[in-house]
Amino acid sequence: MTTQAPQATQSVTLPASLDEAVAALGAMPAAVPVAGGTDLMSAVNTGLLRPSGLVGLGRISELRGWHYQDGHALLGTGLTHARMGRPDFAALIPALAASARAAGPPQIRNAGTLGGNIATAAPTGDALPVLAALEAELVIAGPGGARREIPVSHLLAGREMLEPAELIGFVRVPLLHAPQVFLKATGRTGPGRATASVAIVLDPARRGVRCAVGAIAPMPLRPLEAERWIASLIDWDGERGLAPDALAAFGEYVAAACIPDEPPPADGGEAPPLPPAVLHLRRTVAALARRALGRALS
Numbered sequence: 001m002t003t004q005a006p007q008a009t010q011s012v013t014l015p016a017s018l019d020e021a022v023a024a025l026g027a028m029p030a031a032v033p034v035a036g037g038t039d040l041m042s043a044v045n046t047g048l049l050r051p052s053g054l055v056g057l058g059r060i061s062e063l064r065g066w067h068y069q070d071g072h073a074l075l076g077t078g079l080t081h082a083r084m085g086r087p088d089f090a091a092l093i094p095a096l097a098a099s100a101r102a103a104g105p106p107q108i109r110n111a112g113t114l115g116g117n118i119a120t121a122a123p124t125g126d127a128l129p130v131l132a133a134l135e136a137e138l139v140i141a142g143p144g145g146a147r148r149e150i151p152v153s154h155l156l157a158g159r160e161m162l163e164p165a166e167l168i169g170f171v172r173v174p175l176l177h178a179p180q181v182f183l184k185a186t187g188r189t190g191p192g193r194a195t196a197s198v199a200i201v202l203d204p205a206r207r208g209v210r211c212a213v214g215a216i217a218p219m220p221l222r223p224l225e226a227e228r229w230i231a232s233l234i235d236w237d238g239e240r241g242l243a244p245d246a247l248a249a250f251g252e253y254v255a256a257a258c259i260p261d262e263p264p265p266a267d268g269g270e271a272p273p274l275p276p277a278v279l280h281l282r283r284t285v286a287a288l289a290r291r292a293l294g295r296a297l298s
Contacts, residue, residue, distance in 0.1 A: 026165035036111035077115025095180035099126040129214030139170040198288040223257035251290030
């Protein structure tokens, strides 16, 4: 596996179906599932992980595509970022395609998968705020052909976790046929890890705006009050435009909700100011939210 690892993996299983992969994990409880390996192999090479076995998911064709069901797309978790970035996928779920194109350099996009982004649950995962804004659900495969569904936000928040020998098989995403935007800021020019990211999804059928902010907390944050406030200002039956002042106010509302001021001291004095780095991050989130909503509405 790596020249740096003192112990090599004892076994590698390459199942051909999702149920076979679940059965392999049940037979080897200490084994680790691997698809693209962009995060897993980094952990192995740095000595953070020494798996006793691997269950490779690369041969499971059903996880590398998608199909439609009741107004939703069921996305296989083996979809790579490169595949999701293509025009045909972007026509279905524009924000998820945009996040896939921003996921990193070509070698990462060609190997990294949607399921790996979710299972790793790194705060900087570009797909996570998009899935939170879409209110996506995960289809979990378990032993004996069992299937159950949980909201992606529940898994990311730790409210519901995978049981032994369970795998994330599919991601159920609503097909809204409405504008969606994903924007992110990085610490350098070109592809890189996000310092902040924002996903905006318009839902004309419900006359709603859904917003999720990523990379600034352990999981994506939803500023629900800001969503409801801005949705009440939009003329859903007209041109859906907003004045620049309203867009700016929305950005500030989102940023303040996700990065609040310091609480006042117990003695009733003034609250301490936020550190400069935190203020800069708040301004970044405000700018991303303002621009993302403006692009969605235009």
